Amino acid sequence: TTVYLNGAFVPASEAKISPMDRGFLFGDGIYEVIPSYAGRFVGFGPHIERMHSGLAQLSIDPKLSLANWQSIADKLLADNRAELGDNIGVYFQVSRGTDSKRGHAFPANITPTVFGFAFAIPPEPVADKSKATTYNVVTGQDLRWQRCHIKSTSLLGNVLHYQQGYSQGAQEILLFDKDGNLTEGAAVNVFVVKDGVITTPPLSHKLLPGITRQILLAILAKHSNIKVEQRDISEAEVLAADEIWLTSSSKEIAPVLQVNDKAVGTGDVGDVWLAVQQLFSAHKF
């Protein structure tokens, strides 16, 4: 495996980062995951834009342009495709850099640590009910911080929520804020379908602005007549939904079949999912 670290492509076993790196000590950094299939990335530009936005909010400047990120990603694919195959995610992480004083304040004049690697992701999702990867989820109160729009490497809140679901036999958890409104999952955005209308929570500090969410909304606006609403969604609405979907870069649009051991809608993969995954597959690149 070849990885990228601070300007060089090196074997993973030779990539070394100091334990004094603030990414390690504080989780002081931003990350991104970009999917690719047969060498083609989905949403490369929007993913890099979100990363740049997160870095700017943290006053970290790795001094790399979209074109620089593109050539790093292309080389990671080229160097690792023989080993990984056609379905590859590229992970980027930028931390504030290394500083042995461990002061909370941003140190002056340190160089950001830039890391990238390629990893195998599940095969490209297809619009076929019998081939969909489906999910059972539980619900819980969102106990994360108030800056969930930042794709921070400080993922402990998400990890604990994921494990909360996992320990109950679920593969994701739907989170609700203190007012009882849906935010997102531990590593996914959430869509709900009722009576043919698609709804998803509006963007705010309470959830990550998912790129799959963004691409899906743009495709629906351009290529379908299905009504789409971005608004608050209560737990009662989620439990009464005809369909629930999880979206993320590696899952695309994934149907949820059970919430808290109760069937969603008919308990099968839905017709709206099928139509929407078809559109997504046709227009995502």
Ligand code: PDD
């Ligand atoms: N997860 N919400 C959270 C909290 C996430 O971590 C993710 C992505 C999403 C979906 O975003 P996108 O559509 O841009 O992938 C929503 C990534 C893949 C991860 O941490 O592995």
